[in-house]
Amino acid sequence: LDNFCFRSGAKILSLGNGVNSDLNVMISELKDLRTNTKTFITAQESASQDMKRWAANEENRAIQDVAYHVAELNIEWTQxxxxxxxxxxxxxxxxxxxxxxxKQVAQAKMEHSNCEQKEEKLRKDLRKARKREAKEEAFAIEGKLEQVQTERESTAWEATEVIRENEAVKMIRLKEGFIRMAEAYIELGKKCATIFQAQKVLAQLAYNSNSC
Known part of the structure; x- marks a missing residue:
């Protein structure tokens, strides 16, 4: 049973070995994406208002009307x-x-790794003490080793639980996040089609009527 638990724990611990550098880069790029999107929206809104002001000075009434309504549609598109x-x-x-x-997984794994390193050092010290036949020193090291072994087992269990919980929560968050983002893109596409289809019809009707 102990060997089974050890193997299971080792397998679960291996799940937390991912490097976070790529995740950090992606988060930074998503931040830049939103910033650039807002910059694009602002520039687009400004251009629309400039067009509206320009058209207001045109003698052709159709140009004035269409530009005004297109600018109004662009207000909706901006939102x-x-x-x-x-x-x-x-x-x-x-x-x-x-x-x-x-990060919580990395912290738990680090604490477990530190205990493993302490245990390995104490084992080396114990071998040296026994080789020198330093009984009192060996006895003291054995006591420390027993304590560190207990800590190592505890941190292994804690790390395993942290990783197991993190994997479960991560899956839920990613699923919800991907679905919400997909729905946002779908909604954006639908509203985009509605607004610019209206702009197309508006332009066709206005200019066709004006040419008659």
Whole structure:
């Protein structure tokens, strides 16, 4: 039973060996993505308002009317994109929570590794003491070794539990995050199609009517 528990623990501990550097880079890029998206939205909004001001001075009434309504549609489109940018923030925060879980795993594994190193050092010291036939020193080391072994077993169990819980929570968070992001893209696409289909129809009707 002890060997089975050891093998199971070792297998679970191996799950926490992932490097967090890629996750950190991805989180940073998601932050840049949202910043760039907001910059794009602002520039797009500014260009739309400039177009509206330009069209207001045109003599052709059709140009004035269409530009005005297109600018109004762009206000709606701006809000849609801002809502989408909020989803990007939530998406990044989901990965930040995943990263926090990975940090807790790394901390638990480090504590276990430290105990293993202490145990290995004490075993070496014990072999040296026995080789010198230093009985009192060997006895003292044996006491320390027994204590460290208990700590090592405890940290192994704690690390195993931390990793098991983290993997379960991570799966739930990723599933929910991916679904919400997919839904956000779908919603963005639907609203994009609706708004710009309206713009297309508006332009066709206005200019066709004006040419008659």
């Amino acid at each position: 849609v994109q801002k809502d989408f940018a909020d989803h990007l923030k939530e998406y990044r925060q989901m990965f930040e929570m995943v990263l926090e879980g990975e």
